[in-house]
Amino acid sequence: MNLLNDNNNVENLYVDSNVPKLAGEIYYNDLYAETGGKWIVGSLENDSSILVTYNKISVFRQVLSKIDGRRNIEELQNEINTLNIKCDVKEIIIYLSANGIVEYDNIKKKDFSEIRNLSINLFSIRLTWLVRFLKRNMTILDRFYEVLFFFMVSLFVFNTLNNNFGNLFLYENSVLKGYLISNVSMVISLLLHEFSHCYQALKKGLNPEKLSFVLYFGWFPMFYIKIPNMYSLERNDLLQVISAGAKSNIFQALFWMNLYFISRNELFKMFALGNISIFIYNLMPISLTDGYFYMSIMLRKSNLRLNLYKFVMYVFNKSKKIKLDIDNFDRIYYVLAISFILIGPLFNQVHLIYAIFSLLGIQIFCEKYILLIIPILIIFNGILNYIVITYKTKNYINA
Numbered sequence: 001m002n003l004l005n006d007n008n009n010v011e012n013l014y015v016d017s018n019v020p021k022l023a024g025e026i027y028y029n030d031l032y033a034e035t036g037g038k039w040i041v042g043s044l045e046n047d048s049s050i051l052v053t054y055n056k057i058s059v060f061r062q063v064l065s066k067i068d069g070r071r072n073i074e075e076l077q078n079e080i081n082t083l084n085i086k087c088d089v090k091e092i093i094i095y096l097s098a099n100g101i102v103e104y105d106n107i108k109k110k111d112f113s114e115i116r117n118l119s120i121n122l123f124s125i126r127l128t129w130l131v132r133f134l135k136r137n138m139t140i141l142d143r144f145y146e147v148l149f150f151f152m153v154s155l156f157v158f159n160t161l162n163n164n165f166g167n168l169f170l171y172e173n174s175v176l177k178g179y180l181i182s183n184v185s186m187v188i189s190l191l192l193h194e195f196s197h198c199y200q201a202l203k204k205g206l207n208p209e210k211l212s213f214v215l216y217f218g219w220f221p222m223f224y225i226k227i228p229n230m231y232s233l234e235r236n237d238l239l240q241v242i243s244a245g246a247k248s249n250i251f252q253a254l255f256w257m258n259l260y261f262i263s264r265n266e267l268f269k270m271f272a273l274g275n276i277s278i279f280i281y282n283l284m285p286i287s288l289t290d291g292y293f294y295m296s297i298m299l300r301k302s303n304l305r306l307n308l309y310k311f312v313m314y315v316f317n318k319s320k321k322i323k324l325d326i327d328n329f330d331r332i333y334y335v336l337a338i339s340f341i342l343i344g345p346l347f348n349q350v351h352l353i354y355a356i357f358s359l360l361g362i363q364i365f366c367e368k369y370i371l372l373i374i375p376i377l378i379i380f381n382g383i384l385n386y387i388v389i390t391y392k393t394k395n396y397i398n399a
Contacts, residue, residue, distance in 0.1 A: 018072060018073075018104075018105055019069060019070065019071065019072050019104075020067050020069075020072075020073065020076070020093045020097070020102050020103065020104035020105075021067060021068075021069035021102070021103050021104075022043075022064070022067055022069070022101075022102060022103075023043045023045055023046045023048075023100055023101055023102055023103050024043050024044055024045025024046060025043070025044045025045065026041065026042070026043060026044075026064055026101065027040075027041075027042050027043075027044060027229075027232045028040070028041055028057070028061070029041075029042070029231055029232060029233075029234075031231065031235055031238070031297060031300070031302075032051070032297075032300045032301065032302040033054055033057075033300070034300045037054060037300050037301075037302065038051040038052060038053055038054065038302050039051070039052045039053075039054065039057040040052075040231050041057075041060060041064075041101060042101070042229065042231060042232060043100055043101050044229055044232060046100040046101075047100075047228035047229055048099055048100030048101060049099075049101075049231050050095075050096070050099045050101065051302055051303070059085055059087050059092070060092065060096075062080060062083060062085055063076070063080060063087070063089055063092050063093070064096075064101075064102075066079055066080065067093075067102060073089060073090045073093065076089050076093075077089040077090070094107060114288065115212075115214060115216070115224060115288065118216065119214035119215060119216045119222075120214060120215040121212055121213075121214050122213045122214060122215065123212070123213050124210045124211065124212040124213075125210060125211045125212075126209070126210050127198065127208050127209065127210055127211055127225070130195070130198065130208075131198075131202065131207065131208060134198070134199055134202055135202060138199075138202070138203065141199070145251075148251075149251055149254075152251065152254040152255055152258060153254060155254075155258045156254045156257060156258055159257070159258060159261035159262075163261045166269075168269065168273055169273070170266070171266045171267070171269075171270055172266065178266075178270055178273070181267065181270040181271075182270045182271070182273040182274040182277065183274065183277075184274075185270060185271045185274040186274040186275075186277065186278060189249060189252055189271070189274050189275045189278055190222075190223050190278060191211075191223060192248050192252060193223075193245040193246075193248050193249055193278060194211060194223050194224065194225045194245065195225075195248075196244040196245050196247065196248035197225055197227065197241060197242075197244050197245050198211075198225050198227070199244065200240055200241045200244035201227045201230070201241050204233055204237045204238075204240070204241060206227050206228065206229060206230065206232075206233070206241075207227075207228065208225050208226065208227045209225075209226045209227070209228060210225070210226050211223065211224075211225050212224055212225075212226065216288070222288075224288070227241070235297060238297060239294060239297060239298070242290050242293050242294050242297070243290065243294060245282065245290050246279055246282050246283075246290055246291075249275040249276075249278050249279040249282070250275075250279060252271070252272075252275040253272045253275040253276050253279070256268045256269070256271040256272035256275065257269070257272040260272065292304070292305060299329070301329065301330075301333075304330070304333055307330060308333070308334055308337055311330075311334050353373065
């Protein structure tokens with residue numbers, strides 16, 4: 001990754017809407033660039049970025065390096081022509097302006113965010129106080145976490161060898177109580193999950209802005225922390241930020257299971273189960289999960305999820321408006337992702353159905369017809385996710 005600093009200080013320059021200027025400091029990141037992939041070009045000031053194909057990145061670099069807030073489009077085009085580079089400078093600048101990288105001719109930046117545009121925001125909290133606290137105590141917190149994590153792992157291994165887990169899903173011999181408590185406990189677990197992302201981002205030099213609680217698609221509750229300029233980080237740093245949430249859930253599960261072994265209080269066991277559920281969900285290779293982003297970066301494949309949505313629309317609707325550019329790996333990912341869509345939620349769904357049937361006193365019905373219930377749930381998951389994917393693809397394309 002390189003930052004554009006040379007002769008591109010845009011402060012105190014002559015401002016003219018017909019003279020393009022950089023929207024703050026520009027960065028380049030080769031996150032997906034291996035083996036002919038795509039580069040990320042972004043603006044630190046606007047927290048915006050675009051993907052540029054491997055064969056075009058040198059053109060974009062040259063155009064951006066010539067923008068100084070003084071020269072108009074014609075002058076920039078003439079200078080690029082002297083470098084024997086064939087491109088339409090105006091077309092590139094209009095594209096960059098629409099994506100918040102360059103300011104030109106009062107072109108408004110596209111303002112599409114999957115979380116913001118496809119969710120109902122219930123509340124948001126600025127994290128100024130938390131950021132100040134974490135920055136002041138970062139060294140102490142690091143040492144404390146390392147020691148405590150090692151202790152938790154050692155204690156868990158000892159307890160596992162000398163104790164019986166019992167039924168992980170029961171609380172006071174009730175599956176329903178166990179289900180409800182484990183799901184309610186996820187609120188605190190998810191908050192700690194998000195704060196772990198926040199803490200790791202601070203260590204990498206980013207500044208988390210706010211914590212939001214939203215209803216994704218209007219019904220699915222989720223917390224998320226807005227961390228500007230995530231894609232300005234180097235690959236390994238970004239992976240550490242993404243994986244921090246899942247690590248926190250492992251830590252929490254170990255903590256609560258150790259307390260359960262020591263006290264035999266089933267409440268702690270339910271807290272551990274909630275963290276295990278969050279950890280498993282976050283491995284999903286679709287949706288806005290850490291597992292998807294981790295896999296996408298590890299494999300250097302951008303827009304896998306969007307292409308999956310388009311693939312489903314293409315297969316079922318034969319839409320000519322949707323253009324597909326896929327390889328063998330994409331096809332394998334699609335098969336795995338669709339399989340996970342259909343089968344992944346079964347664990348939680350079967351647990352809920354069994355809990356309801358237990359409450360009604362007919363759990364034997366669930367046990368007897370479980371092989372019939374599972375295919376019904378798979379069909380339900382398929383229909384529900386097809387509706388969601390159809391809606392998401394339409395919004396992405398329109399955006």
